[in-house]
Amino acid sequence: MTSELQVRSTSFGQGYSPTLVDRFGVWLSARQIHRWVPSFEGLRIADLGCGYHAKFTRSVLDQVKSATIVDVDLDKGLESHEKTIPIKGDLMSAVVKIPSQSMDVVMCISVLEHLWDPLLAVTEFKRILAPRGICLLNVPSWRGKAFLEFAAFRLHFSPEEEMNDHKMYYDVKDLWPVLVRGGFKPSMIQCFKHKFGLNTFAFCKVEK
Secondary structure, X not given: OOOOOOOOOOOOOOOOOOOHHHHHHHHHHHHHHHHHOOOOOOOEEEEEOOOOOOHHHHHHOOOOOEEEEEEOOOOHHHHOOOOEEEEEOOHHHHHOOOOOOOEEXXXXXXXXXXXXXXXXXXXXXXXXXXXXXXXXXXXXXXXXXXXXXHHHHHOOXXXXXXXXXXXXXXXXXXXXXXXXXXXXXXXXEEEEEEOOOOEEEEEEEOOO
């Protein structure tokens, strides 16, 4: 079964500087993450598809107990950090290596749209979460598709290869069923439009 990127060989931000559009999107995602997790003090986190520089995880490394970072390739400085558990490779091959119920927070930000089998991924996210654990997801919406493709293909504000690697776009009605089928209870899910409607964000929590 094909469940992950077959042709991708580099991580987001590897070998190039993210554009202003990219950086603004990362900043908005970081604000949303902090809304749901105000403090990362002492938490075990997993940043799945973190990007070469793992910008968000790097910003909270002084707080977390440990940070499992996953991407095709990773910055050598992050790999050697005492708090990181680096796993290099495609997301689905990597996430199965993470022990069950071992994470307090799982983040998959702007990654699910690149996967052939999002349901399998969400099921794995649920598996690795500890009781009361939190999963945070961000994906581009169908409205965002037009904006992202115009920015990449016409204005060249974002790497074309990132858009060409997208497999799906998600409005709330698309993402919510995947979260439920992946094992999260409806009462533990909040799914809503984000980034001026260009993205969809989800907060999912595991029961006690």
